[in-house]
Amino acid sequence: MIPTPSAVADTIARYLAANEIENERPEDTTFVAVLTGDHRLKTNVSIVVGDHSVSINAFIVRNPDENHEAVYAWLLKRNRRMYGVSYAIDHLGDVYLVGKVSLTSIDDFELDRLLGTILENSDGAFDYLLELGFRTAIQREWQWRLSRGESTRNLAAFTHLAEPLPGRETDAAAGDVSDA
Numbered sequence: 001m002i003p004t005p006s007a008v009a010d011t012i013a014r015y016l017a018a019n020e021i022e023n024e025r026p027e028d029t030t031f032v033a034v035l036t037g038d039h040r041l042k043t044n045v046s047i048v049v050g051d052h053s054v055s056i057n058a059f060i061v062r063n064p065d066e067n068h069e070a071v072y073a074w075l076l077k078r079n080r081r082m083y084g085v086s087y088a089i090d091h092l093g094d095v096y097l098v099g100k101v102s103l104t105s106i107d108d109f110e111l112d113r114l115l116g117t118i119l120e121n122s123d124g125a126f127d128y129l130l131e132l133g134f135r136t137a138i139q140r141e142w143q144w145r146l147s148r149g150e151s152t153r154n155l156a157a158f159t160h161l162a163e164p165l166p167g168r169e170t171d172a173a174a175g176d177v178s179d180a
Helices: 005-018 068-079 108-148 153-161
Strands: 023-027 030-036 042-049 053-061 086-089 095-102 168-171 176-179
Touching (some): 005 030, 005 042, 005 108, 068 086, 068 108
16 A cells, blocks of 8 residues: 555654654655765755655755766766665756655665665765865865965865965864964
8 A cells, every 4th residue: 555645754754853863844745854974064855755756855066166077977886886866967067866766665764774875975975076076176275274374174184185385384183274
């Protein structure tokens, strides 16, 4: 027997509450869950229960500034290994994880697998996608912060891209800049 959209929405609501996943419910069959990570601090996941399926979407990164071909090749290769969701781009070139599953498959185990896949492929791939698609911008940001003595703490994942300005040293672990 196929469950009703309302019953599936109740299952999702119970799962999110039981797992203490921050979420909003703008409509009876629509959720926005917030997954917390280490590299990408928050990933918002839209979960929409339809008449026959559940759609899941999560924004990952904006349209890369550079290396589009390499970024898209990596995304396509990664798609082969993922469960339930795939990388996709929208009309602006922004990268999302998208999926659609039948109403009958939604239970705690399936939600755990789907949201786990999203977290792994948003948080786990975030730094690599930023470096691949935004390397020049990251390098410029390092230079800008170093030139002004600003903290580089939130750029720590990209210390290998930093080139200290002449006469200055960086303590990448602390994210501090000092005169040599």
